[in-house]
Amino acid sequence: MLELINLTCGYNSKFLLKDINIKVEKGELIGIIGPNGSGKTTLLRAITRVIKPEKGKILFEKKNIEKFNFKELAKKIAVVSQISTANVMTVEEFVLLGRIPHRRRLQFLETKLDEEIAHRAMDLTGTYNLKERFFGDLSAGEKQLVVIARSLAQEPELLLLDEPTSHLDIAHQVKILDLIKRLNKNGLTVIIVLHELNLASQYCNRLILLNNGTLHKCGSPSEVLTYQIIEEVYKTIVVVRENPISSKPYVFLVSEEERQKKGEMC
Amino acid sequence: MRNKLIYWLIWVSVLGGILSGISIFSLSVGSAGIPVNQIIPLILEGKGTTEYSILFDIRLPRIILGFAVGGALSLSGVILQGMFRNPLVEPYTLGISGGAALGVCLNIIFHLYQTLGISTLPISGFLGAILVILLVYSLSIRKGILKIQGLLLTGVMISFISSSLIMFIMAISRTEDIHGIIFWIMGSLEETNWLLIKLAALISISGLFISYKFSIQLNALSLGEEEALHLGVNVERTKKILFVLASLLTGCSVSVAGIIGFVGLVVPHFLRIFAGSDHRILLICSFLSGASFLIICDTLARTIISPIELPVGVITGILGGCLFVYALSKRA
Numbered sequence: 001m002l003e004l005i006n007l008t009c010g011y012n013s014k015f016l017l018k019d020i021n022i023k024v025e026k027g028e029l030i031g032i033i034g035p036n037g038s039g040k041t042t043l044l045r046a047i048t049r050v051i052k053p054e055k056g057k058i059l060f061e062k063k064n065i066e067k068f069n070f071k072e073l074a075k076k077i078a079v080v081s082q083i084s085t086a087n088v089m090t091v092e093e094f095v096l097l098g099r100i101p102h103r104r105r106l107q108f109l110e111t112k113l114d115e116e117i118a119h120r121a122m123d124l125t126g127t128y129n130l131k132e133r134f135f136g137d138l139s140a141g142e143k144q145l146v147v148i149a150r151s152l153a154q155e156p157e158l159l160l161l162d163e164p165t166s167h168l169d170i171a172h173q174v175k176i177l178d179l180i181k182r183l184n185k186n187g188l189t190v191i192i193v194l195h196e197l198n199l200a201s202q203y204c205n206r207l208i209l210l211n212n213g214t215l216h217k218c219g220s221p222s223e224v225l226t227y228q229i230i231e232e233v234y235k236t237i238v239v240v241r242e243n244p245i246s247s248k249p250y251v252f253l254v255s256e257e258e259r260q261k262k263g264e265m266c
Numbered sequence: 267m268r269n270k271l272i273y274w275l276i277w278v279s280v281l282g283g284i285l286s287g288i289s290i291f292s293l294s295v296g297s298a299g300i301p302v303n304q305i306i307p308l309i310l311e312g313k314g315t316t317e318y319s320i321l322f323d324i325r326l327p328r329i330i331l332g333f334a335v336g337g338a339l340s341l342s343g344v345i346l347q348g349m350f351r352n353p354l355v356e357p358y359t360l361g362i363s364g365g366a367a368l369g370v371c372l373n374i375i376f377h378l379y380q381t382l383g384i385s386t387l388p389i390s391g392f393l394g395a396i397l398v399i400l401l402v403y404s405l406s407i408r409k410g411i412l413k414i415q416g417l418l419l420t421g422v423m424i425s426f427i428s429s430s431l432i433m434f435i436m437a438i439s440r441t442e443d444i445h446g447i448i449f450w451i452m453g454s455l456e457e458t459n460w461l462l463i464k465l466a467a468l469i470s471i472s473g474l475f476i477s478y479k480f481s482i483q484l485n486a487l488s489l490g491e492e493e494a495l496h497l498g499v500n501v502e503r504t505k506k507i508l509f510v511l512a513s514l515l516t517g518c519s520v521s522v523a524g525i526i527g528f529v530g531l532v533v534p535h536f537l538r539i540f541a542g543s544d545h546r547i548l549l550i551c552s553f554l555s556g557a558s559f560l561i562i563c564d565t566l567a568r569t570i571i572s573p574i575e576l577p578v579g580v581i582t583g584i585l586g587g588c589l590f591v592y593a594l595s596k597r598a
Contacts, residue, residue: 040573045492047496048494048496050492050495069500070495070498070499070500070501071498071500072498073498074496074497074498075498077496078496079493079496081493081496083495085351085488085489085490088538088542088543089488089543089544093544097486097489097497098497100482100485100486100497100498100499101497101498109270109271132566138407185588199275
């Protein structure tokens with residue numbers, strides 16, 4: 001569905017991403033992980049055409065994404081970005097903005113269909129009861145759900161999310177990722193940037209580990225999240241064990257004090 | 267959706283009603299008071315009388331010009347505030363008024379208006395405005411991308427440079443010229459050339475129509491440029507067109523009526539608070555309210571201590587500022 005071929009890009013001719021090759025199949029749920037500044041967000045921005053590739057190309061359904069016009073692309077790819085700005089707009093109005101790519105020429109008001117789709121998206125994300133509230137008055141978790149509802153109103157085939165769970169409590173983290181998993185089961189292809197390795201391990205079928213703008217490792221969570229690879233990329237001592245219920249890898253952190261204690265004991 | 271449409275129609279008709287009420291009021295008051303109920307008979311059969319010529323040659327042109335300039339300035343304010351996502355931006359922030367003022371100043375000190383006719387004043391103002399627009403635009407464009415923050419900073423700097431140049435010109439020019447410059451800078455709706463007035467009204471109304479083509483894009487831009495792009499808006503093209511549109515509206519207003527401050531800042535703000543931030547309603551409401559606001563200010567300016575006429579900018583500043591502070595404190 002989406003193919004990145006020798007992608008090299010960056011800001012102001014400083015290359016952040018070098019020679020990235022990724023192939024995403026329909027129906028996958030892919031997690032992008034990596035340290036700060038490794039180019040995770042840049043990768044998403046390249047896919048959404050915010051920045052142009054310096055070298056290489058990105059194909060969506062076998063067609064170069066630069067050949068799409070913005071509107072066409074927005075009908076197929078929706079993005080949930082890190083910062084969702086607060087403003088004086090009700091939740092319903094906000095979600096209806098997701099219908100913009102589907103507007104016809106000279107269409108002034110939203111149609112019945114637009115409203116139905118927006119309401120369905122709000123139902124799916126459990127935000128329908130918020131529809132009269134102002135977006136700026138919501139909590140961080142509610143805002144994130146509303147932004148996801150807006151992206152679903154675009155009726156995309158591919159959903160990109162940039163750290164949708166940062167700043168959220170564990171209940172909201174699980175709620176949002178469960179929702180994404182459910183959407184994925186219903187046929188939506190998802191690429192998600194995650195900081196939290198354990199969430200990535202728990203929810204994604206495949207992980208892409210970026211390091212310094214290059215693709216370090218790509219594979220299933222148990223292939224990518226080994227203590228050797230994590231220590232090499234993050235330069236941090238960790239212990240990896242299996243989650244007793246899901247049998248996915250789980251990464252434990254160890255504080256400096258504990259490490260020293262352990263060292264003395266040996 | 268239906269409810270929203272009805273709600274919007276109510277807003278538009280109320281504001282339209284206010285605008286016509288204010289226009290009729292403004293027609294009737296002045297140094298020669300004409301009662302409201304005599305206006306219609308006068309229009310129908312009063313041709314040739316003094317009252318008729320007061321209505322049609324003195325008061326009506328001012329009202330139409332107030333409508334055009336007030337509407338254009340607030341429309342330009344809405345567009346720029348929406349585009350920059352910054353409530354402090356107003357049409358004059360981008361240095362357009364400075365350029366226009368400089369153009370007029372040069373015209374006055376070189377006495378071009380005496381040799382080439384009084385109508386060269388708006389033309390030189392417009393040329394000055396266009397020059398600044400081109401300058402700001404080309405300085406803020408990098409690799410085909412219009413840098414919004416750069417645009418703002420360049421605009422503010424050009425404002426400073428042109429106001430310093432104006433002061434320089436005033437420092438070295440003769441007293442009569444200084445009077446002319448100050449009079450122009452203070453802004454006034456007094457304009458006798460019907461062609462110019464009609465042109466201003468035409469430009470202002472076409473600006474409103476064009477801006478409606480971009481109302482949805484403006485709504486998307488209120489989320490930020492990147493989000494708007496994700497929603498399929500061609501952000502670069504939209505920004506460029508809107509910048510040029512807002513600049514032309516401002517340039518035209520300034521060159522005809524001088525620098526009338528505050529309309530483009532206060533009116534969009536008010537309407538955002540009361541009518542909501544959806545540009546589909548905000549654009550027309552701001553236009554109508556801006557027009558009403560300027561007409562009522564001009565009526566006050568010419569009647570408050572008549573027969574002396576105050577500069578309309580004084581009234582817009584005082585009235586607009588006070589209303590604004592009141593609304594803000596009320597809201598908090």
